Each structure stands twice: as structure tokens, then as C-alpha cells.
Amino acid sequence: MMPVMAMFAMERLVKLAPVDIVIIVFYFALVLAIGWYLKGQSNTGEDFFMAGREMSSWVAGLSFLSANLGALELMGWAGSAYQYGILATHWYWIGAIPAMLFLALVMMPFYYISKTHSVPGYLKLRFGEPARALSAISFGFMTVLMSGVNMFAMAKVMQIVLGWNLNFSILISSLTVAVYVTLGGLRSAIFNEVLQFFLIWAGALLIPILGLYEAGGWGHLKVLIAQRASEQYVHLWSGLGAFNSNPMGIHWTGIVFGLGAVISMGYWTTDFLVVQRILAAKDLRSAEMAPIIGAGFKMFVPLIVILPGLLGLGLLPMHLTGEAQAAITGGHSYNDVLPLMLARYCGPGLLGLGVTALIAGFMSGMAGNVSAFTTVWTYDIYRPMINSKGTDKHYVSMGRWTTVIGVVISILTAYLVMHAASIMDYVQALFSFFIAPLFGTVVLGMLWKRATGPAGFLGLLCGTCTSIGMWGWVHADPTALRYVALSPYAKPMAQDMYQALWSFVVCVIVTVLVSLVTKPKTDAELDGLVMGLTKIPRVENVPLYHKPIFWAGVVVVIFLALNIIFW
Amino acid sequence: MISIWFFIGFSLLINGALILAAGLYQLATPPAEVTIVLYNLHANVWWGALLFVIGLFYCIQFRPKHA
Numbered sequence: 002m003m004p005v006m007a008m009f010a011m012e013r014l015v016k017l018a019p020v021d022i023v024i025i026v027f028y029f030a031l032v033l034a035i036g037w038y039l040k041g042q043s044n045t046g047e048d049f050f051m052a053g054r055e056m057s058s059w060v061a062g063l064s065f066l067s068a069n070l071g072a073l074e075l076m077g078w079a080g081s082a083y084q085y086g087i088l089a090t091h092w093y094w095i096g097a098i099p100a101m102l103f104l105a106l107v108m109m110p111f112y113y114i115s116k117t118h119s120v121p122g123y124l125k126l127r128f129g130e131p132a133r134a135l136s137a138i139s140f141g142f143m144t145v146l147m148s149g150v151n152m153f154a155m156a157k158v159m160q161i162v163l164g165w166n167l168n169f170s171i172l173i174s175s176l177t178v179a180v181y182v183t184l185g186g187l188r189s190a191i192f193n194e195v196l197q198f199f200l201i202w203a204g205a206l207l208i209p210i211l212g213l214y215e216a217g218g219w220g221h222l223k224v225l226i227a228q229r230a231s232e233q234y235v236h237l238w239s240g241l242g243a244f245n246s247n248p249m250g251i252h253w254t255g256i257v258f259g260l261g262a263v264i265s266m267g268y269w270t271t272d273f274l275v276v277q278r279i280l281a282a283k284d285l286r287s288a289e290m291a292p293i294i295g296a297g298f299k300m301f302v303p304l305i306v307i308l309p310g311l312l313g314l315g316l317l318p319m320h321l322t323g324e325a326q327a328a329i330t331g332g333h334s335y336n337d338v339l340p341l342m343l344a345r346y347c348g349p350g351l352l353g354l355g356v357t358a359l360i361a362g363f364m365s366g367m368a369g370n371v372s373a374f375t376t377v378w379t380y381d382i383y384r385p386m387i388n389s390k391g392t393d394k395h396y397v398s399m400g401r402w403t404t405v406i407g408v409v410i411s412i413l414t415a416y417l418v419m420h421a422a423s424i425m426d427y428v429q430a431l432f433s434f435f436i437a438p439l440f441g442t443v444v445l446g447m448l449w450k451r452a453t454g455p456a457g458f459l460g461l462l463c464g465t466c467t468s469i470g471m472w473g474w475v476h477a478d479p480t481a482l483r484y485v486a487l488s489p490y491a492k493p494m495a496q497d498m499y500q501a502l503w504s505f506v507v508c509v510i511v512t513v514l515v516s517l518v519t520k521p522k523t524d525a526e527l528d529g530l531v532m533g534l535t536k537i538p539r540v541e542n543v544p545l546y547h548k549p550i551f552w553a554g555v556v557v558v559i560f561l562a563l564n565i566i567f568w
Numbered sequence: 569m570i571s572i573w574f575f576i577g578f579s580l581l582i583n584g585a586l587i588l589a590a591g592l593y594q595l596a597t598p599p600a601e602v603t604i605v606l607y608n609l610h611a612n613v614w615w616g617a618l619l620f621v622i623g624l625f626y627c628i629q630f631r632p633k634h635a
Contacts, residue, residue: 353587
């Protein structure tokens with residue numbers, strides 16, 4: 002039997018009581034009501050695509066975080082924590098916090114002052130139309146495909162966890178997202194994302210609380226994990242000195258330079274899905290504070306994602322395995338750990354809230370994909386390439402239609418994946434190709450005034466091709482991983498890190514070399530786009546605790562302390 | 569315009585009330601077979617009550633005001 006089909010045949014993990022169904026139905030009713038309420042406040046392009054640029058730092062910051070806190074993220078990383086131990090936390094700490102602070106303090110002023118609608122829009126201002134076209138088309142295409150892949154994966158999860166019909170899950174969740182984003186635009190997406198953020202915490206926080214109570218505290222949990230797996234499962238850094246001394250098969254250079262310096266920088270500072278939320282902030286200070294607030298909460302997300310995985314490793318009576326083996330043996334896979342822990346502790350009512358948290362996570366991620374796709378399509382593809390003379394009302398109408406069309410493409414992608422599961426791996430790999438080189442292009446554009454338009458385009462293109470080439474090389478010959486990751490002991494997890502690192506390096510080298518032989522823009526043309534040529538407004542004579550740099554410092558201190566505590 | 573925080577409070581209030589009610593019902597009529605771990609802590613009672621109180625606070629603090 003095929004692994005995917007075998008999973009469909011598995012018994013469902015949890016059984017809902019009537020009160021759980023009421024909680025789930027109430028959630029759907031509320032998000033639709035919010036969309037309906039906001040429909041009258043999204044009549045202009047600025048309202049529909051940028052939420053009127055009037056969000057407070059808290060709303061923008063929580064939405065920024067929530068757009069990334071999808072259900073697959075929750076379940077996938079909980080499964081990774083079971084499989085690899087506390088090493089999975091790197092994706093929440095060094096793989097997020099420095100990048101969020103860098104976005105807030107270094108990059109956000111240029112995004113915000115340039116008044117761009119999108120990241121490709123910034124590339125247009127800084128490097129010209131070719132760079133924007135390459136970035137917008139790749140982002141738009143991949144975003145909508147990713148949305149479909151996530152939709153299918155979520156429907157599969159709902160089938161395994163609750164026994165729900167696949168078509169029912171896909172249609173009910175995607176139509177709900179389509180309705181509330183079409184009605185209220187980005188404002189509706191942001192409002193619902195903040196609501197979803199609270200529901201995710203309310204639904205998931207009980208697991209670590211009860212789990213630690215059952216385990217007898219963190220100290221006892223560490224002992225249980227050491228007995229069942231190894232002591233290295235509860236250490237963040239001490240096992241990263243060599244590829245073969247930790248469960249993930251990765252070296253600290255891959256984590257620090259590949260994940261911390263390239264992948265996370267690329268994702269958190271140039272992926273328009275998350276950056277769009279910050280661009281909706283009401284002023285520059287709010288735009289700077291929003292990622293800092295997001296970083297503050299991000300540091301504690303491992304409580305509801307990683308800790309349940311570790312608790313599962315220490316407490317669950319059964320042994321979880323990979324998807325393929327679980328399908329053969331009829332057991333549970335790593336990815337089931339979060340629903341299993343939910344079913345372990347949550348009675349009627351709490352189970353409904355926990356399932357609502359998973360659904361909310363999925364819908365916030367999908368709404369993020371759809372609203373970002375809508376903006377990039379309308380402002381960076383349709384307007385410059387197809388119809389540049391439309392009225393504002395026309396573009397809003399195009400945005401609403403694009404939302405519907407984006408959801409329809411996502412649904413079609415979901416059904417495509419259903420019939421050819423390998424497509425999921427290709428789409429996820431494709432998405433990662435663009436992020437690392439895009440960061441190289443954007444950051445050079447912001448920090449180096451000598452970078453030229455042709456150089457930006459060629460650097461982005463060569464970096465992307467490098468990423469694709471390396472992926473194809475390892476795909477065709479898995480032993481090539483030893484060359485990409487520079488070690489014969491490297492495991493597949495290391496591939497992404499080093500692939501991103503090399504594509505970033507190629508992008509930067511090509512951009513620098515081509516810039517040196519091409520004509521730069523004048524300083525006047527770069528005003529508002531590049532560091533050193535842009536006057537950044539600063540509020541003087543305010544208490545220290547009103548300044549973003551102060552709160553960034555607080556986040557850094559907590560970040561360092563956490564890394565040392567769990568070293 | 570109704571604040572986003574009011575919507576969040578309303579959601580926590582209703583969810584808290586439902587979970588608390590389910591917990592109290594379970595206290596009054598205990599199930600014949602307990603399927604969850606740490607049932608004796610009655611998490612749905614105190615977690616539901618906590619969500620209800622937080623939701624109530626948000627609803628009052630950010631209630632819609634007429635101009």
C-alpha cells in the first residue's frame with residue numbers, strides 16, 4: 002500500500018464531543034463575521050492591499066508572527082522535536098530572532114520610507130523592472146502553489162486526527178478564507194491573524210503545563226529523554242561540534258551561517274508574506290517595533306511547539322517513527338505527536354479549542370499566502386505588465402477577483418498533490434530556491450549604494466540558479482551532499498542550510514562584480530532607498546523605553562540567556 | 569470602529585464559557601471511563617474559567633463606544 006493511502010486508512014486519533022463541535026463552528030462564524038464587518042472599510046487600494054497603513058505595532062507584530070504560525074508548522078516542528086530533540090528550537094531562536102531584529106532596526110526604515118507596497122516593489126525602485134519581474138513572478142507563482150500544498154497537508158491532518166472527509170476540509174477552510182479576505186482585504190486577514198494567534202496559544206498552552214506536571218518538571222523530563230533517546234536531545238549547542246555528534250547530523254556552522262545568517266534572514270526580511278504585515282503599520286516607529294514584538298513572542302513559541310514534542314518523547318507509551326515506517330506498521334508517525342498529546346490531556350471543550358488552534362493556524366497561514374499573492378499580482382505583475390492605466394477602484398476589484406482566483410488555484414494544487422504526492426516535495430523545494438538569493442539582492446541594495454540595476458537582476462538570477470543546480474545535483478546523486486555540506490557525515494537536514502549559504506554567496510559575488518563594471522545610479526535617485534543616502538526620521542527626547550533599540554536590546558538579552566541555559 | 573481586541577475578548581469569553589460549562593458538567597456527572605491523563609486536575613474547569621475572565625476583561629476594556 003502507498004504510504005499516503007495507508008495513512009488515510011488509519012484510525013482517527015481523537016473523538017470530538019458536541020461541545021467541541023460548537024467551539025469549532027463558533028470559530029468559523031466569528032472569522033466570517035469579522036470579514037463581513039470590515040467589508041465596508043476596504044474600498045480603496047491603500048485600504049484593501051495595505052490595511053490603510055494604520056495598524057498599531059502590537060497588531061502588526063502579532064499578525065507578522067501569526068502568518069508564520071501555521072498548523073503544519075506547529076505539528077511539523079513538534080514532530081521534529083520528537084525526532085531530533087531540542088535542536089529543533091534553533092529554527093525559533095537563532096533561526097528567527099536575529100533576522101527579526103535586523104528587519105526592525107536596519108531594513109524596515111527603507112521599506113517604510115520608500116512607501117513600497119511590496120518587496121518586489123522595492124526591487125523595482127532600487128534595481129529596476131527586470132529584478133522586480135523575476136522576484137514578483139517567482140513569488141506569486143510559488144506562494145499560491147505553497148498555499149495549495151499546505152491546504153492538502155492540512156486536510157490530510159484533519160482526516161487522520163478527526164476522521165474528516167478530505168474534500169470537506171479543503172472546501173470549508175479555503176472558502177472561509179476566500180470570503181473573509183475578499184470582503185475585508187489585508188485588514189481582515191490581519192484582524193483574523195491576531196485572533197488566531199490568541200486561539201493558538203489558548204488551545205496549545207495547556208499541553209506543556211500539564212505535560213511538565215506529569216513529568217515532574219524539566220529536570221525529570223531530561224532524565225526520561227536521556228533514558229529513551231540520548232542526553233544530546235536536550236542540548237542546543239554542545240553536540241554541534243561535529244556532524245556525527247548530534248541527532249540532526251549538522252554542524253554549528255550550518256546552523257549559524259546557513260540558518261541564522263542566510264535562510265532566516267531571507268525568510269523574515271524578504272518574504273513578502275510576513276513583511277506585508279509590517280508595511281501596514283501606521284508609522285515608522287510602529288513598523289520598527291512590530292518585528293521586535295514579534296521576536297519577543299517568537300522566543301516563547303517553542304513552549305507550545307518544541308516542548309510538546311519533547312514531552313511526547315519522554316512520556317508517550319508508544320514509539321513514534323517516520324511516515325513510511327508508520328504506514329507499514331500501522332503505528333503513529335513523528336508528526337502525530339502534537340495531536341497525541343492533545344488527546345492525552347484534553348477533555349471535552351479543551352479538545353475543541355485545541356483542534357480550533359490547528360485550524361486557526363492553517364487558516365492564518367493560508368490568508369497570509371492569499372493576501373500577499375493578491376498584492377504582488379495586482380501591483381507588481383498586473384499593473385506594470387498588463388494594465389498600467391486602471392483606476393484605483395479597478396485595482397481593488399482586481400484584488401478581490403485575484404483573491405478568489407488564488408484560492409481556486411490553491412484548491413486545484415491541493416487536488417494535484419492528492420494524486421501525485423511527490424509534487425509536494427518539489428513545490429516545497431522550489432520555494433526555498435528564491436529566498437536566500439533574494440536576501441542577498443535586497444540587503445546589498447539597501448546597504449551598498451554602488452550596487453547597480455543589472456547587477457541586482459543578475460545576482461538574483463545566478464543565486465537562484467545555484468540553488469536549483471545544487472538541489473538537482475543532490476537529487477540526482479544523493480552522495481553529492483558531502484560536497485554541498487562539506488562533510489561525508491552530513492544528513493539531508495544540512496542540505497538546505499548549505500544550499501542557501503552557497504546561493505547567497507554566489508548572489509553577492511555576482512552582484513558585486515557586475516556592479517563594479519556597470520554604471521551606478523546617482524545619489525539623488527537612491528534617496529529613500531539606501532543607507533547613508535536616506536534621512537531616517539528619529540523621535541528625539543523620548544524616554545528610553547519608547548525607543549525600538551531598547552526593546553531590541555531586551556530581546557537580545559533574553560535570547561542569549563535562553564541559549565546559554567539550554568546550551 | 570470595533571477594536572480587534574474586543575473580538576479577541578469575545579472569542580475567549582465564549583470559548584471559556586463553553587469549556588467551563590463542559591468541565592462543570594463533567595464534574596457533576598463523571599464519565600464511566602476516564603480516557604485522559606491527569607483527569608483529576610479538571611483542567612477544563614480552571615482553564616475555561618481563566619479564558620472566561622481574560623475574555624470578560626478584554627470585552628469590557630475594549631467595548632465599542634458610540635461617538
